[in-house]
Amino acid sequence: MINRGVFQKHYGRLRSDITRVQPKQILALATALPGFFRDRLTVASAEEQIRRMLDRREETFLALARTRIYESPTSPYLPLLKLAGCEFADLQTHVHRSGLEKTLEQLAREGVYLTSDEFKGKKPVVRGGQSFRVSPQDFMRRDPSSGYITQSSGTRNEPVRSFISLDWLAVRTPVVGVFFAAHDLFSYAHAVYDGILPASGGVNTLLAYAKLGVVTDRWFARAIPVNTWLEGRYHSLMTHLIVLAGKRFGPGFPRPDFTDLSDIHRIVRWVLQKNREGKACCINTVSSNAARIGRMAWEMGGSLEGTIFIVSGEPFTEAKRQMIERVGATATSRYSSGGGLNIGVGCADPRSIDEIHVNQHLLAVLSHPEPLTREGPAIHPLLCTTLHPLAPSLLLNVQSGDYVRLERRDCGCALERVGLMLHLHHIRSFEKFTSEGMNYFHTDLFELLEKTLPAEFGGGPSDYQLVEEEDSTGQTRLTLRVHPAVGDLDEARLLARLREALAESSREQRFMAKVWQAAGTLRVRREAPYASPTGKILPLHILD
Secondary structure (H helix, E strand, O other), X not given: OOOHHHHHHHHHHHHHHHOOOOHHHHHHHHHHHHHHHHOOOOHHHHHHHHHHHHHOHHHHHHHHHHHHHHOOOXXXXXXXXXXXXXXXXXXXXXXXXXXXXXXXXXXXXXXXXXXXXXXXXXXXXXXXXEEEOOOHHHHEOOOOOOEEEEEOOOOOOXXXXXXXXXXXXXXXXXXXXXXXXXXXXXXXXXXXXEEOOOOOHHHHHHHHHHHOOOOEEEEEEEOOOOOOHHHHHHHHHHHHHHHHHHHHHOOXXXXXXXXXXXXXXXXXXXXXXXXXXXXXEEEEEEHHHHHHHHHHHHHHOOOOOOOEEEEEOXXXXXXXXXXXXXOOOEEEEEEEEOOXXXXXXXXXXXXXXXXXXXXXXXXXXXEOOOOOOOOOOOOXXXXXXXXXXXXXXXXXXXXXXXEEEEEEOOOOOHHHHOOOOXXXXXXXXXXXXXXXXXXXXXXOHHHHHHHHHHHHHOOOOOOEEEEEEEOOOOOXXXXXXXXXHHOXXXXXXXXXXXXXXXXXXXXXXXXXXXXXXXXXXXXXXXXXXXXXXXXXXXXXXXXX
């Protein structure tokens, strides 16, 4: 247990909140944290755990399907499986005969899947003449142990709350240990630039590092907006409780050092100081922030030679890579989805800039066999299925909101040697906006807004963003927000170039671009692009 006197000394002003905000949850976390920190994980143990879970993945899936779906009358997956005529015996036979991924692909063809909007309850599930609604809570684990509440950034949709348990973090940590070994990161000075609770990235990363015995030097933190004062107190209390336990029982745990986007220079100065001390640095943050740090170092005339960024939260694009590498740093990707689902970690010998090894011991992934739309480009959404009973939510062919390229290859890095053979790269969200009664899909807005327009009109990554919004007359507009720092612009020429780019690839796209031009749908506004609380900037932002 945490020493009560130490806790009261540092956080006495928050004691009154303990009696009002989920006291049992706070007490359970305070009780469990010392054991979590003391039970360290070695790389050898991590490798053994991953191999053992890989050996049992098919049987684990079948056990989950039997107990959490077929034996649970309220399971949202049951209606879909019944429509497909798939009883448990059929599922078991198909898995043993054809393998897990082939079985999941066949189920997807027969309608056993959920789109991202269906899973979030934004749209009804419609299959075979039947219609029903679900919500994220329908899939959540019912018996979580000690942990804390997080919420997604809400960059694309309304934020989704999840409960992250310490036992699930312990299950997720082995692949982080092998990832560190593959990239030789144990000798680096580590920093995290991410939000405090309810954002999940910062706390999850710091806890995993601590379990591996890794000392994190700095936590450059972001404050995350909350709905009420009491909610803010709760998340602040939980954050400080974790920090206090980490300092007392862990290898070293930093306090949050609140750092706004205007304070990025402080991170650059930390790297330069560590370099003078002879230490190379590793910074874990979202891709946009990594590019910002690289850009700030360039403007300051400093070199980040030897620095490694672990980037996540949004696609890692060529434009962001160039911004990072021109100051001497490099980057590797980490791919996670909402609700604590860690899909994969970066390959140590990649062919693509965002190439990762899929965590096949924890989940199965495949591209949906049918394209998202027959009218536009053939987008095959990524489907995810969880394979561990401690996962926060049970997923069975649930869209992540992205599409990817999948391949199996021998890369020779430590992640492949442990058995993680499936690689994933070119991670992109399929962006859709609607105007004048037509849906428009664009498969690579990042290429247009991060590379093409900056090259022709100035600026860099994160300076351009398309925003779908309504004007005062109720008409849907597509506003191209351009950061004021870009300087003088020929807006007429910029709009013409935007229309030209949106009209590429197909006859349907050319027709839509003409309709939008006639309706005055496209416009330019000189404002900073919308960013999530953690700093993510996606190429398309849709206002509620």
